[in-house]
Amino acid sequence: MKKLWLCIFCILLTAVVGMVLRPLFPEEPGAGQPAELEPIAERIAAMTPEEKAGQLMLVGMDGVSPSTSFQQEMKDHPYGGVILFDRNMESPAQVKELNRRLQALAGKMPLFIGLDEEGGQVARMKDSLPAPPSQASIGAAGKPEEARKWAAKTGKALKQLGFNLNLAPVADVGSGAGRSYSSHPATAASFVEQALAGYQEVRLMACLKHFPGLGKGQEDTHKGRVTVSASRETLEREDLMPFRRALEKYPDPRFAIMVTHVDYPALDPEWPASLSQSIMGDLLRKRLHFDGLILTDDLTMGAIAGSWPLEEAAVRALLSGADLVMVCHDPEQIRQVHAAIARAIQAGKLPQDQVDTSLYRILKAKGTL
Structure with a gap:
């Protein structure tokens, strides 16, 4: 009997000691959940400054196939992603073959391959890729689940062409040109939440x-500087609501957020949103707790290119x-x-x-596509 109790005591002692020492001696990479993302960190550590810079960019390209120079750039410093237009x-x-070639050029660094397929007026290749209805028309029907259905349908069609x-x-x-679900913040937020659900259903990254x-x-930010003079209270009560509600519903976001080039003096009296640490860092990261990918809108638009050298704006962003x-x-x-x-x-x-934190977010997101 004494031997039995001694064995039980030894087993319990071993378990307690293991619990105490485990945090001090973590498992080897690959042996458990805490280290499962370790290969991402190793990959980042091995990257050159040129390779890192490439991954921090989402770029356009000319023509219907990659040029010789673009192919060489992808070999030397693969870009993080490519955005396609009707051109x-x-x-x-x-398009399917182009996207296949682009992914092949990217090698071990998978590409984000994206486009603007909002619906209505903002859609690509309308002659052969039927566009979804505008967000305004979906919103006018009054059924948020329709946003989910259309997002899933659109996402599935895009995935078949090689987009992610x-x-x-x-x-x-309340944006014009039919681009918003609603001019009422809570209504717009409900439709946005459902649209995100549709994209997640088919595993295509939304933004x-x-x-x-x-x-x-x-x-129009394509043409020059745009200022929204609303107070901070108004912006937080109205314009931020769809973003805030989406982040509350999806605390582990599988979507990106694009930041506009508009000036918001109530949020940052000096810089437009896409160049603002107050808006991207303090508001979006810290206050709204967003830890997904932040993208800028196109830096060649007049709101940025007309006021700052492009290279300076990119580094500032x-x-x-x-x-x-x-x-x-x-x-x-x-x-x-x-x-x-x-x-x-x-x-x-x-x-x-x-x-390296940005690169970690980028490579982690690519691993879920």
Whole structure:
């Protein structure tokens, strides 16, 4: 009997000691859940500044097939993603082959391949890829579940063509051109939540836009600076509601958020949202607790390109909290932005910890596609 009790005591003692010491001696990578993402960190540690800079960019391309120079860039420093427009798209078969080639060029670094397929007026290749209804028409029907159905249908069609990212839905309240589900914040939020559910259902990454809300903007950021003069209280009560509700419903977001180029003096008196640490860092990251991917809108738009050198704006956007900067036009500008980001990483102007955190988010998100 004494031996039995001694054995039981030894077993209990071993268990207690194990519980105490386990945090001090973590399992080897691959042996358990805490270390399952370790290969991402190892991959980042092995990347050159040029490779890191490439992954921090979502770029456009010319033509319906990759040029020789674009192929070389993808070999030297694969971009994080490619955004396609009608200029790149002739037919479903051609688009599917193009996307296959782009992923092949990316090698071990999978690409985000995206487009703007919001519905209504903002849709690609309408002649051969039937566009969903505009968000306004879906919202007017008064049934949020319709947003989920259309998002799932759209996402499934895009996946069949090789896309894994749609820059939709629009989470703005009351935008023109039929782009918003509603001019009522709570209604818009309900439809946005359902749209996200539809994209997640078919495992295609969505992207809420345009944070912190573009509905009150009266001008076009493609042409120049736009200012929304609403108070902080109004912005938080109305324009932020669809974003806030989405983050409350999906605390582990499988979607990105695109930040607009609009100026919001009540939130940041100096910088537009896409270059603002106050808006991306303090508001979106800290207050709203968003830990997914932050994208800028296209930096070649007039609101940015008309006021800052493109290379300076790209570095500023990343320094202020963006994970991916979007440069959709002009191959030479894309190359210049890439070189500027690589120099900023090399010189430490972009802190290594911040860059590596963004890269971790990017590669982790790609692993879920």
